[in-house]
Structures are given as C-alpha cells and as structure tokens.
Amino acid sequence: MSAILSVDRLTKTYASGFTALDGVSLDIREGEILALLGPNGAGKTTLISTICGITQATSGRVSVGGHDTITAYRAARELVGLVPQEINLEPFEKVINTVRFSRGLFGRPRDDAFLEKILKQLSLWDKRDQPIRSLSGGMKRRVLIAKALSHEPRVLFLDEPSAGVDVELRRDMWAVVRQLQQDGVTIILTTHYIEEAEAMADRIAVINGGRILLVEDKDALMRRMGRKEMRIDLREPIAHVPGALADFGLTLEQGGARLVYAYDRQATRTGIVRLLTALSEAGITVADVETRQSSLEEIFVGLVREGESA
Amino acid sequence: MNLTAIVAIYRFEMARTFRTLAQSVISPVLSTSLYFIVFGTAIGSRIDQVEGVAYGAFIVPGLIMLTVLTQSISNASFGIYFPKFIGTIYELLSAPASFLEITAGYVLAAATKALAIGLIILGTAFFFVDLTIAHPVWMLTILVLTCLSFSLFGFIIGIWAQNFEQLQLIPLLAVTPLVFLGGAFYSITMLPPVWQTVSLFNPVVYLVSGFRWSFFGMADVAVGWSILAIFGFLLACLAAIAWIFRTGWRLRA
Numbered sequence: 233m234s235a236i237l238s239v240d241r242l243t244k245t246y247a248s249g250f251t252a253l254d255g256v257s258l259d260i261r262e263g264e265i266l267a268l269l270g271p272n273g274a275g276k277t278t279l280i281s282t283i284c285g286i287t288q289a290t291s292g293r294v295s296v297g298g299h300d301t302i303t304a305y306r307a308a309r310e311l312v313g314l315v316p317q318e319i320n321l322e323p324f325e326k327v328i329n330t331v332r333f334s335r336g337l338f339g340r341p342r343d344d345a346f347l348e349k350i351l352k353q354l355s356l357w358d359k360r361d362q363p364i365r366s367l368s369g370g371m372k373r374r375v376l377i378a379k380a381l382s383h384e385p386r387v388l389f390l391d392e393p394s395a396g397v398d399v400e401l402r403r404d405m406w407a408v409v410r411q412l413q414q415d416g417v418t419i420i421l422t423t424h425y426i427e428e429a430e431a432m433a434d435r436i437a438v439i440n441g442g443r444i445l446l447v448e449d450k451d452a453l454m455r456r457m458g459r460k461e462m463r464i465d466l467r468e469p470i471a472h473v474p475g476a477l478a479d480f481g482l483t484l485e486q487g488g489a490r491l492v493y494a495y496d497r498q499a500t501r502t503g504i505v506r507l508l509t510a511l512s513e514a515g516i517t518v519a520d521v522e523t524r525q526s527s528l529e530e531i532f533v534g535l536v537r538e539g540e541s542a
Numbered sequence: 543m544n545l546t547a548i549v550a551i552y553r554f555e556m557a558r559t560f561r562t563l564a565q566s567v568i569s570p571v572l573s574t575s576l577y578f579i580v581f582g583t584a585i586g587s588r589i590d591q592v593e594g595v596a597y598g599a600f601i602v603p604g605l606i607m608l609t610v611l612t613q614s615i616s617n618a619s620f621g622i623y624f625p626k627f628i629g630t631i632y633e634l635l636s637a638p639a640s641f642l643e644i645t646a647g648y649v650l651a652a653a654t655k656a657l658a659i660g661l662i663i664l665g666t667a668f669f670f671v672d673l674t675i676a677h678p679v680w681m682l683t684i685l686v687l688t689c690l691s692f693s694l695f696g697f698i699i700g701i702w703a704q705n706f707e708q709l710q711l712i713p714l715l716a717v718t719p720l721v722f723l724g725g726a727f728y729s730i731t732m733l734p735p736v737w738q739t740v741s742l743f744n745p746v747v748y749l750v751s752g753f754r755w756s757f758f759g760m761a762d763v764a765v766g767w768s769i770l771a772i773f774g775f776l777l778a779c780l781a782a783i784a785w786i787f788r789t790g791w792r793l794r795a
Contacts, residue, residue, distance in 0.1 A: 246795065284636040287795045306544070309638040320629030329557060336550025337637045379633070 235259040236311075236418050237283070237387055242292035244278055244442075252278035254442035255292070260387070260420060265413055267429035267450075268422045269532055270439040276422040277317060279439065280389050284314050296387060310338060313385030317392045317422075319372045323365035327356060330364065331378045338383035350378050353408060370401040377408070388412065390421045394428060406432055426529040436528070438535050445539050450528070455497075457531045462504065464491040464511070465520040474514045480507050497525075547639040551647025552654075555621050559655050567659060570609050574663045577605050578670040581727065592729050595758050598671040602664070603754040604726030610660040610685065611692050611721055611746070615713050618652035618696030623703050626793075635794060641787030649697055653689035660685055673757070680765075681756035687772045688749055694779035701792050720746045725754075730762045745771055 237260040244253040252275045260266055270276050281287040283294050285301060294301040299308035322330055331347055351357040354374040359367060364375060373393065380388060390409070394402040402425075409419055409432060423429055429436060430450070437447040448456075469488035480503065483492045491511075495502045511518060559566045582598035589597040625631040634644055667673055675681050703709040724746030730738050741747050742763070752768025755761035761768070786793065 281632075281795075284632075285794075286632050286635045288790050306638040306640075309636060312636070314632065314636050316629070316632050318629055320632060322625075322628065322630055324561060325554070325557065329554070333550050333554045334633060336553070337547045337633060337639060339544040339546045339638055341546060 234262055236262040236297055237420075238295045239279075239283065240293050240295075242279070242282060242294060243290045244275075244282055244287060245290045252442050253282065253289075253292075256439070256442070256444055258437060258444055258447065260418060261435075262386075262418055263413065263416060264434040265409065265419045265421060265432050266435045266437060267433035268420060268437050268439060269426065269429055270422075271536060274440045275442040276439060277391055278442075280314065280391055280420070280422065284312060284389065285309060306339075310383070311386040313380035313383065313388045315373075315376045315380045315388070315390045315393060317395065319369065319376065321364045321372055321375060324363055326361050326363055327351070327367070327375055327378075328360040330375065331382050334379040335382035340383045346384070347378075347382060350381050353411070354378050355404070370397045373397055374405075377405075381412075385417065387418045387420070390419060392422055392424065394423065394425055402428070426527065426532055430528040438532065440536050440539050443539075445535055453531065454525065454528065457526075457534070459494055459526045459530075460497045461524050461526065462493040462495065462507075463522045463524070464493065464518055465489060465522075466491065467517040467519045470516065474516070476514050477507070477510055480510070544637075544639045544643050547637060547643050548647045548650070551644065552651045555648060555651030556654065558621075559651075566655060567662065570613060570659050571662050571666060574605055574609055575666055575670075577601070578667065582670050592732070593758075593760055595760075596671065599673050600729075600754075600758075601727050602667045602671065602673060603757050604721075604724075604750050605667075606660050606663050606685070607688065607724075607746070607750050607753055608721045608726050609663055610656050610688055611717055611749075612713055613659050614652055614656040614689050614692035615696035615699060615717060617655050618649055618693040619700035619703065619709055619713075621648045621652055622697055622700035623709050626700075627706075631793070641784060644787075645694070645697060645783050649690065649693040652693035652696060653686070656689040656693065657686060660689070675757050676759040677756040681753070684749070684753050684756055684768070684772065687769075687776065688753070691772055691776040691779060694776065694783065698779060698782055698786070701786055704792070720744055721750075725750045725762055745775060748772070 239256055239258040242253050242256045243251070245251045256275070256279060268276050268279070278287060282289045283296075283301065285305060296308040297311045299311070301308040325333075328347065328351070331351065332342065335347065336342070348357065351360055354377060356371065356374050356378055359371060364372060367375065373396070377390075377393070393405055393409075397405065406428070409421070413419060421429070421432065433450050435447060436450050436453055438445040446453075466489055470484070471488055473482050473484055473491070480493055484490070485492055493504075493507055495504070508518070578598070581601055586597040586601070591597065592600045625634060637644075699709065699712050703711075723741070724744050725741070726746075730741045730747060730751075733741065748763055748768040748771035751762040752765050752772070755765045755768070785791070
C-alpha cells in the first residue's frame with residue numbers, strides 16, 4: 233500500500249522553548265487505521281495540529297496525497313478531516329447548519345442527501361434541528377465527527393474520540409470507524425484507551441517526548457512483544473510452591489488456588505509439558521488451565537518505561 | 543478561489559444575526575431613535591440651524607455614522623473572536639481557504655449587518671425630521687465603504703483580543719470618543735481654530751464630513767479627502783490582516 237500521508241522530520245518548538253515534536257517521520261498507508269499511542273504531553277495532539285495546519289511547524293514537511301501542506305495547502309487540506317479532542321462547537325447553532333457550514337468551508341457544493349447519510353450513520357438525523365447546546369456530550373462528539381466527514385475527506389484524524397463517551401456509544405463509534413475504513417478512508421486515531429487501539433488499529437505508533445518510538449503492525453507487535461501466561465487452577469490450594477518447581481518461576485495467586493506461569497511463545501521450548509509433568513510428579517492435581525496473552529496496554533507501558541529509562 | 547467557503551461563513555454569520563434579531567437590529571435602532579428624540583426634537587428645536595440645515599436633520603449623518611462604526615466593529619470583532627473563544631477556530635485554520643476568503647466571509651457579513659442597520663436608522667430618521675439626500679449614490683457608496691473598512695478593523699480587533707474586556711476596549715476607549723469628537727453632533731467650523739486643526743487628525747472627521755456632504759452638499763473637509771481617507775484606512779486594514787494570516791499572529795501556535 234502506498235503512503236497517503238507522509239511526515240518528514242517534523243519538528244515543533246513552541247515560543248516557550250518546549251519541543252513538542254522532535255524530528256517525527258511517519259508514513260501512513262492508504263486505507264489503514266493507525267493508532268497513535270502515547271502518554272499525556274507526548275506530542276500526539278501537536279502532531280495532528282501541525283499536519284492539519286493549526287500549528288506551524290518549526291521545520292520538516294508534511295504531504296497529504298502527494299500535496300505539500302504548506303505550498304499546496306488547498307489540495308492537501310481538502311483531503312483531511314479532523315475530529316478535535318475538545319468539544320469545540322458553536323452552542324447556539326443547529327446541528328444541520330454547523331455540518332453544512334463545515335462542508336461549505338471546505339469548498340464542497342451543498343449536498344443535503346450526503347449530509348443526511350452521515351447524520352443517519354451517526355444517529356444524529358433526529359437531532360438535526362436541535363441547537364447543539366441541547367445535546368449530550370456523546371452526541372456533541374458525534375457532531376464533531378459529522379463535521380469532519382461532511383466534506384468527504386480521504387484521511388480522518390480522530391483525536392481521543394472516545395474521551396468522555398460511554399461504553400455503548402464507544403462501541404457504536406468503533407462500528408462507524410470500521411465502516412469508514414471499508415469506504416476507503418484512512419484513519420489516524422489517538423487514544424488513551426489502549427483497548428480501543430487493540431480493537432481497531434491495523435498499525436500502532438507509539439510516541440513519547442515528541443519522538444516516535446515505534447511503528448509496527450499491531451498483530452506483529454503483539455506477537456513480538458506479547459508474553460503469554462498460563463494460569464493453572466489447582467484442585468487443592470497449596471501454601472507455597474514446592475521446591476521441585478522452583479525453576480519455573482511460578483507465582484501463587486488466589487490464596488494458593490492458582491499457579492501462574494509466564495513464558496515466551498516465540499521460544500523453541502515453552503516448558504509447558506515439562507511443567508505439567510513436574511506438577512503431577514509433585515502430586516498437585518490440576519483442575520483447569522487457561523492461557524492468555526499480555527495486552528497491548530502492558531506492551532505500551534513497557535515501551536514507554538523503556539524509552540524513558542534509555 | 544474557494545467561493546463556497548466565503549458563502550458558508552457569510553451564511554453562518556448572518557444566521558447568527560437572524561437568531562439574535564432583537565439585539566442585532568432592534569436595540570441600535572431604538573437607541574438611535576432616542577438620540578433623535580433628545581437631540582433632534584427636544585433640544586434641537588432650541589438650537590439654531592447649522593450652516594443652513596435644521597439641527598435635527600444636521601445630526602442624522604453623524605448618528606448613522608456613530609451606529610455604523612460601532613456596529614461594524616462589534617459585529618466583525620465578535621464574529622472572529624467567538625470561534626477563538628469557544629475553540630471552533632480550529633476548523634477555519636485547517637480549511638482549504640485563504641486568509642482573504644476567511645476575512646471576506648466574516649467582514650462581508652459584519653458589513654451587511656451594519657449597512658442594514660444604517661439604512662434602517664436612515665428610514666427611522668424620516669419619521670423625526672425633514673430630510674433630503676443631495677447625492678444618494680455617494681451617500682450609499684460612503685456608507686458601504688465605511689461598513690467594509692470598519693468591519694475589517696473590527697476583524698483585526700477580534701483577532702487581537704485575548705478576552706472579552708479587550709474586545710470592548712478599543713470600541714469604548716478609542717472609537718466612541720473619536721466619533722463624538724469627529725463632528726457627529728456639530729460642524730468642526732464651530733470650534734476655535736486650534737481645535738479645528740486638531741480635529742483634522744481625527745480620521746472620523748473625514749467620514750462624517752464626507753457622509754454629511756452626500757446629504758446636504760456641505761462639508762467640513764473637501765469630499766475628495768474623505769473618500770481618500772476611507773480608502774487609505776481600508777488598505778491599511780487589509781495589509782494588517784494579510785500580515786496576521788501570514789505570520790499566524792494570535793491565531794496559530
């Protein structure tokens with residue numbers, strides 16, 4: 233897949249001297265969902281703002297669909313939709329009018345049928361004639377998405393789309409985002425909910441201190457960095473791990489009723505068979521066995537810590 | 543040229559006017575009518591004619607200018623300050639629209655509203671005083687140019703302002719005194735010679751004088767200077783806005 237958005241050595245130093253972006257280079261492939269993860273103040277929003285023209289870059293360049301965002305800003309910006317983190321909306325205006333305004337602002341001719349489609353997709357159609365201040369927080373966030381989609385962008389930035397949104401709405405939003413991807417829209421998502429990245433993203437980028445620490449396919453990342461864990465529920469609780477099992481590095485949980493064994497799935501010998509044999513030799517009866525993979529969240533926390541200590 | 547963007551901004555701003563019709567249109571008309579009653583009918587009847595024009599009629603151009611100036615500034619400054627305040631400015635900054643297009647949308651809307659109010663006040667004036675307009679085309683031209691140039695000025699104030707107090711500061715501290723001292727209610731020829739000279743440094747004198755000329759055919763300064771002054775102001779404001787958008791001053795971090 234070709235890159236629809238290309239960020240090349242982007243640097244942003246604010247007037248205060250704070251460097252929010254420190255030579256960021258990143259290629260976004262057409263049609264993918266890229267999750268941009270990073271702790272607060274990592275540079276996520278600055279990166280998005282600089283790509284979209286809200287913040288001026290100190291150096292470096294960005295192109296969207298091959299158009300430079302400075303020298304060919306019209307062609308570049310027409311392709312981009314932005315859903316900001318803060319709920320920034322004109323409170324007194326009707327839903328339909330603000331969405332219509334956004335479409336016009338981006339130079340698109342009026343198309344009420346298209347706006348109707350978007351508003352229906354986002355369950356906003358019934359609210360179209362209501363003033364925005366009468367909507368709930370989740371609904372306002374949908375209005376932001378509707379505005380960003382109103383001019384049919386090829387690239388959509390979602391900056392913390394599910395902040396302050398309840399679980400049900402969040403799942404609805406994920407469905408909308410997947411539908412957009414099927415329609416061919418490229419999506420860049422920043423989020424604190426790692427669950428969200430795990431559920432949606434094709435690739436993960438981790439940013440911290442204004443630097444990209446890693447960009448990788450999500451599945452590959454999970455495979456590469458994911459530790460697996462085997463939980464062994466015992467029929468009879470034990471007080472301590474028998475000496476014969478000391479080599480396995482087991483931990484005892486749930487008052488001695490569960491043994492937890494961490495292993496690397498990529499290793500040639502996982503040690504599972506050996507452990508189970510040793511257990512039966514030690515006279516411990518196994519009631520149940522469950523394996524689970526470490527979540528992206530654990531991977532992420534590990535990465536950021538590693539980056540900070542380096 | 544992103545004409546659609548200009549139209550979109552213009553419509554959005556005009557929608558605000560219609561949404562708040564009472565405060566947008568009725569209140570300036572009401573306050574100007576009060577001026578007519580107090581200065582025109584009540585006190586004006588005891589004041590001599592000014593250069594052959596009844597005082598009630600004499601103050602009409604000045605009153606219209608006073609309202610049009612303050613309205614142009616407040617409409618345009620609020621129009622651009624409000625998106626900054628509530629954060630919707632992100633959309634303007636990320637849109638494929640140039641500074642000229644964004645400015646045009648806001649300024650045209652602010653000027654339209656100011657012009658409408660000016661014309662409504664003129665219409666109201668006919669109920670209070672006998673009025674003839676000597677040069678209607680020039681009257682309209684000067685009015686339109688004033689609305690445009692002071693809306694541009696208001697737009698700059700709106701970008702400059704970082705809070706609501708600053709938004710009110712220049713209209714209150716600079717524009718209102720300049721208009722009152724700019725001959726809105728008197729002819730500067732009524733002043734002692736020294737103050738006549740000082741008045742010539744007040745740009746509003748040229749506006750009011752030119753506008754009054756279009757009504758009564760008499761002016762404090764030659765009408766050519768008035769037109770030139772308005773154009774000069776218009777160009778200065780445009781240059782300032784071009785610089786603001788190029789540098790991102792108070793708009794882009």
